[in-house]
Amino acid sequence: MHTAAVYVNIMENVKQKKPCDVNNCERFRHSSLRKTDILRNTEVTTHVKEIHPNIPLKILPIKIRGPNGTFDVTALLDEGSTATLIESDTATKIGLYGPTSPFCYKWKGEVYHFEDDSQIVETEIAGKNNTSFYKLRNIRTIKNLDLPV
Known part of the structure; x- marks a missing residue:
């Protein structure tokens, strides 16, 4: 708006x-x-799940498309994020591969994680009930994101 x-x-x-x-x-x-x-x-529906009373998480069912097909997954929406992440196992299942590059990110408080072999991939996503897909680029693969959803 x-x-x-x-x-x-x-x-x-x-x-x-x-x-x-x-x-x-x-x-x-x-x-x-x-x-x-x-x-x-466009109608956007999100679900807010509270793991802890003061930390609401917005999760959204989406479709993600890659060389191995289209899969239903759950996305965690983080308005403060500076990167788009996908678990390495999910990327492999979908058929997403790209160049590897070291990647460091801050997670859960002051905890930093370093990935030696993070890939930079791209894919397409759509709302669970939508047919229009949108391209996402510069997605970083991460081993064991351990999201609380």
């Missing part, structure tokens, strides 16, 4: 406004901004 508001502010400052030319839209915006309608109308 913040993105749509930014687009509206930009269009208000444009001297020569032109209506969108996609599907007779006639809204004053560039046609490349139409994806905001898709985002605005």
Whole structure:
């Protein structure tokens, strides 16, 4: 929603406004901004599971697709995360392989983990009941994530 508001502010400052030319839209915006309608109308359902009363975890059932097929998995959503991670065993099952590179990450308090042979992979994901898949890149494989879900 913040993105749509930014687009509206930009269009208000444009001297020569032109209506969108996609599907007779006639809204004053560039046609490349139409994806905001898709985002605005997308329903996202998450489940919050509390392991400890003060630490709610958002988990979401998704489909993940790779060379070995499409699989139903559970994703943990972490808004503060700076990386996308997948367990090595899951990546292997799906058929995801990529170049290896050492990877260090901070987990559970001040605990740091170092992976000598983390792979950098990419895959596609979709909502459990959706047919549209979205590409995810730069996913790091991690042995035994030990997620509390």
